[in-house]
Amino acid sequence: MTNEEIFRKLAEFETKGITVCLATIVKTAGSTPREAGAKMIVCADGTTYGSVGGGCGENQVRSAAFRCLLSTKKPELIEVDLTDDLGTKGGDVCGGRMRIFIEPL
Amino acid sequence: MNMISKILAHLAQRKVFCLATTVDSGDPQIPVGRKAIVWPDGRMEETFGSPCFDKALRDLAVKALAERESDTVEVADKVHAFFDILSPDAKLLICGAGHIAMPLARFAREVGFMVTVLDDRSDFAHPLRFPGCEVIAEDYAPALRNMPLGPSSHAVVITRGHEHDSDCLMEILPKETAYVGLIGSRRRIDFVLEELVRKGISRERCKEVFTPIGLPIGAESPEEIALSIVSELVCVRRRGPQQAQALRAAPGGVQ
Known part of the structure; x- marks a missing residue:
């Protein structure tokens, strides 16, 4: 999804009065699947729009988004580590790290 | 607000x-x-x-x-x-709404282009053939004359005939674009480009046209050709036109 499509989707939710989480990659180091600025919307029912890179990293983002939507209602900055050893089962082995900002909108 | x-x-x-x-x-x-x-x-x-x-x-x-x-x-x-x-989304303008245009519009939408399709035949330039795209059924030259293009605009010229190709390029090339690609056989392309030069487009500008279009992945079917064009568009957008030219110049690439 493009930035315009993400913001249009956010506007749609806002009009309907539905709070969703926006996750944005705000810092990367080493090899990461997406660059700073990549965005994903996470809804309370688990629906997502866009992508911050997929895989296990994205699961971490979803958990943080649920935490934010269902309990804290506060923005959160999380660190996703993709430096698991090669061959790790279900591991994130891209080799980099990314910081993802998660905010309720 | x-x-x-x-x-x-x-x-x-x-x-x-x-x-x-x-x-x-x-x-x-x-x-x-x-x-x-x-x-x-x-x-x-x-x-x-x-x-x-x-x-x-x-x-x-x-x-x-x-x-x-x-x-x-x-x-x-x-x-x-x-x-x-x-920054605004990258735009793709497809001139010619034939066989290749359909998968091209679909793949380009998937990778994040806002797509506009133009053809002078309303049964080809039909919204049902191009979901999620802006579809314009008008004569090429006047429609293009009024269309704003800019540094995030990519144009692919794949009309049904070389006279339409050259009508389109006469309107597109004087404007600023990120990419212009033209489909066709070597013979057809040379004919079109020579005509453009005769009509006053500079040779330097004509050299910037990606033609034959698409990265050389051996594409044959309309879907494969669309994929090779979209690969080229992604390369131009992410890495710039030089990188896309370098890929074309690879061994076994565009002659």
Whole structure:
């Protein structure tokens, strides 16, 4: 999804009065699947729009988004580590790290 | 107007700007998650309520805008802001709504292009054939004359005949574009390009046209050709036209 499509989707939710989480990659180091600025919307029912890179990293983002939507209602900055050893089962082995900002909108 | 509506309005105007968001803060005066828009000339929409912080943030955002680099920066002691450089979506204009145009429009939408399809035949340039695209059924030349193109515009010319190709290119090439591609056999292409030069388009501009179109992946079916064109578009958008030319020049590539 493009930035315009993400913001249009956010506007749609806002009009309907539905709070969703926006996750944005705000810092990367080493090899990461997406660059700073990549965005994903996470809804309370688990629906997502866009992508911050997929895989296990994205699961971490979803958990943080649920935490934010269902309990804290506060923005959160999380660190996703993709430096698991090669061959790790279900591991994130891209080799980099990314910081993802998660905010309720 | 709230922040999201403002952002959408600016993007619709095809503007480039910085959306600054505080992502962590050790300063109780500066809340996390607060946003401001910063323009390349330093104008700000919304502030963080501290003139000193606003100024530091504005200067850093202007620098990030000049470098076109989205990144997180320490704006003040223990306060970090993410500078998101927002620019309008890349546009793809497809001239000719035939066999290749359908998978081309579909794949290009998937990778994030806003697609416009133009053909002078209304049964080909039909919205049902191109979901999610702007579809224009008009004569090529007048429609293109009134169409704004710019540095984020990509044009693919795949009409049914070389006379239409040359009509389209006569309108497109004088405008600024990120990419222009032309389909066709060597013979047809040479004929079209020679005609354009005769009609006053410079040889340098004609040399910028990607033709034969698409990265040389051995594409044969319409879907494969569409994929090779979209690969070229992605390369131009992410790595620039030189890289796309270099890939074409690879051994076994475009002759």
